[in-house]
Amino acid sequence: MKHRYIVGACALGLSAAFAQAQSMVKVYGVADAGIVLERGGPAGSMENVGSGVASGSRLGFKGKEDLGDGTSAFFVLENGFNMDTGTAGQGGRLFGRQALVGLAGAAGSVSLGRQYAPYYKVVRDIVDPFCTGLAGNAQNLFPTFTRVDNSVEYQTPKWRGVSADVLYGVGEAAADATKNRTIGASVGYDAGPLTLVLVHHQQGNATGTAHSRNTMLAGRYRFGVVTAHAAYARNRDVLGNASRDALLGLAVKAGAGRVLASLVVHRDDGGREAHARQAAIGYEYSLSRHTDLYTAYGHIVNRDGAAYTVGNATDVGSGTTGINLGVRHVF
Numbered sequence: 001m002k003h004r005y006i007v008g009a010c011a012l013g014l015s016a017a018f019a020q021a022q023s024m025v026k027v028y029g030v031a032d033a034g035i036v037l038e039r040g041g042p043a044g045s046m047e048n049v050g051s052g053v054a055s056g057s058r059l060g061f062k063g064k065e066d067l068g069d070g071t072s073a074f075f076v077l078e079n080g081f082n083m084d085t086g087t088a089g090q091g092g093r094l095f096g097r098q099a100l101v102g103l104a105g106a107a108g109s110v111s112l113g114r115q116y117a118p119y120y121k122v123v124r125d126i127v128d129p130f131c132t133g134l135a136g137n138a139q140n141l142f143p144t145f146t147r148v149d150n151s152v153e154y155q156t157p158k159w160r161g162v163s164a165d166v167l168y169g170v171g172e173a174a175a176d177a178t179k180n181r182t183i184g185a186s187v188g189y190d191a192g193p194l195t196l197v198l199v200h201h202q203q204g205n206a207t208g209t210a211h212s213r214n215t216m217l218a219g220r221y222r223f224g225v226v227t228a229h230a231a232y233a234r235n236r237d238v239l240g241n242a243s244r245d246a247l248l249g250l251a252v253k254a255g256a257g258r259v260l261a262s263l264v265v266h267r268d269d270g271g272r273e274a275h276a277r278q279a280a281i282g283y284e285y286s287l288s289r290h291t292d293l294y295t296a297y298g299h300i301v302n303r304d305g306a307a308y309t310v311g312n313a314t315d316v317g318s319g320t321t322g323i324n325l326g327v328r329h330v331f
Contacts, residue, residue, distance in 0.1 A: 023072075025063040030055045033083040034294070034326015036312065041319035051083035052314035053326050054133040054284070054294045058097050071105040080314075089314065098147070108156040115153050117145040118165045118186040119201035119214060126188075126197055127218045127231040129249040129260045133313035135298030135322035136280030140311055141266040142245050143214050143235060145201050148182045161191030171204060178208040193222040203238075210238040216245075225253040229262070241270035257285040260296070266308070274306040282324075290331060296324045 034053035038046040051057050060078035067073055078097035080089030090096025095114070102111030123138055130136035148169040156164045169182030181204040188197035197218045204211040216233035229249035236242050249262035260282040268274040282296030298310045300320045310322030 023064055023066045025061070027059075027061055028331065029059040030057055030328065030330050031083060032057050032313075032326065032328040034324050036315070037323040038310070038317055038319035039321040039323075041309070043318065046318055049084045050312065050315055050324075050326075051085075052080075052089070052133075053312045053324050054328050055131070055330075056089065056097065056314045057081055057083045060097070067103075069105075071103060073101075073103055074109075074111075075101040082314075100153075102153075106157065108154060111153050111155075113151065114147055114149050115151050115167065117148050117182070117201060118167055118184040119143075119145045119199050119216065120147075121165070122186055122188075122197050122199045122216065122218050123231075126195055126220050127216075127229055127247055127249075129227070129229050129251040129262055130280065130282060130296070134260075134280075134282050134294060134296035135310050135312060135324050136260060136262050136278075136282050136296055137298075137311055137313065138231075138247055138249075138262065138264055140298070140300065140317070141264045141276055141278055141308055142233065142247070143201075145184070145203070145214070148184070151182065158190070161189050163188055163190070171208075173206075173208070176208040178204050178211075180204055180206055181208075181211075195220040205238045210240075212237045227251045241268075243268050243270065257283055259283055266306070268306070273304045275303045276306040276308045277301050278308070278310070291327065291329045293327055294324065295326075296322075298322045 032052050032055050034050055036048045036050040036053060058078055058080050062076045065073045076098045077095045079095050080097040082089055098114060100111045100113030100115050102109055123142055124132045128138035132139050148167060150172055151167050151169040153167040164187045167184040171177065171180030173179035183202040186197055186199035199216050201214045202211050214233060214235045216231055218231040221228045231247045233245040244267045247262060247264045252259045262280050264278040266276045278298060278300045280296065280298035284292050284294045286292045300308050300310055302308055302320065309317040309319060311317035312324060
C-alpha cells in the first residue's frame with residue numbers, strides 16, 4: 001500500500017531515482033455485477049442489474065516504499081464505480097472508496113486521509129459472514145459508519161494476539177472542534193481459532209451540541225470448515241434514543257463454495273417498539289482464484305414503524321425482501 005508522490009519539476013529530475021527506490025506498486029480491483037430482485041417496497045417490486053452486489057466494484061492503486069530501519073511509506077487510492085452504468089460511485093468522487101497516505105514501522109502505522117472507520121472494519125471482517133455484501137448484509141440493520149473524511153488513524157502492531165486501532169476525524173469547523181467530529185477505536189484479540197473485538201464509534205453533530213455513540217462486542221470462532229460469528233451492540237443517537245443490535249451467523253465451506261447464513265435483530269429502546277429482524281442465506285461458488293458466482297436471499301420483518309430495507313454492498317435497497325444472483329471477478 002505504499003509509495004511516495006512527487007509533483008512538478010521534481011518529478012522530472014528524480015524519476016529515475018524514484019523508480020529504483022520504489023519497492024512495490026500494485027493496481028487492483030473488483031468487477032462485480034448481478035441481478036437484484038426486490039419485493040415489499042412501498043412503490044412495488046423492482047428488478048435491477050446491480051453493481052457491487054457482493055463487493056463494491058473498484059479500481060485501486062496501492063504502493064509501498066522501504067525507507068530503511070524497518071520503516072516504510074505507503075498510500076492507497078481507490079476509486080469506486082458502477083458496473084451497470086459505467087459511472088463513478090460514492091457521489092462521483094475520484095477516489096471515494098479510499099484515499100490515504102502514511103508511515104509504518106515497528107511501533108505500528110499512522111495514516112491520514114479518507115479511511116474506513118474501525119467500527120465498519122469490525123462489522124465487515126469479524127461480525128458479518130456476508131462481509132457487508134449481498135442481501136444478508138448486516139448493515140441493513142446495524143449502523144453504517146463506512147468511511148471517515150479528514151481522518152488520522154493509528155494502528156498498533158499485534159502483541160501476543162492483541163492489537164488496537166484508533167481513528168480521529170477532524171470536523172474542520174471554525175471555533176469548535178466538536179462539530180462533526182468523529183472518534184473511533186477498537187481493541188481486539190486474534191489467536192488460533194478465536195477472534196474477539198470491542199469497538200466504539202462516536203459522531204458529533206453539525207452544531208457540536210450532541211453526539212451519537214455506538215459500542216459493540218464481536219466474536220468469531222473457526223472450527224473445521226465452520227466459522228461462527230456473533231455480535232452485540234448498544235447504540236444511542238444524537239437525540240438520545242437508545243437501541244440494541246445482535247447478530248448470529250455461520251459460514252460453512254462446502255467444496256469449492258461457501259454457505260452463508262445469519263440472523264440479525266434490532267431492538268428499539270426509545271419507547272416506540274420499532275423493532276426489526278433479518279434472516280438471510282447465501283452461497284458463493286469459486287470458479288477460479290479470481291472469479292466466483294453468488295446468490296443470496298434476505299428478508300426483514302419490521303414492526304411498529306420500523307422501515308429497514310434489504311440492500312447489498314453498494315445499494316440500500318427498496319424492499320423488505322431481496323434476492324441476488326451474480327458474478328464477481330477480483331484482479
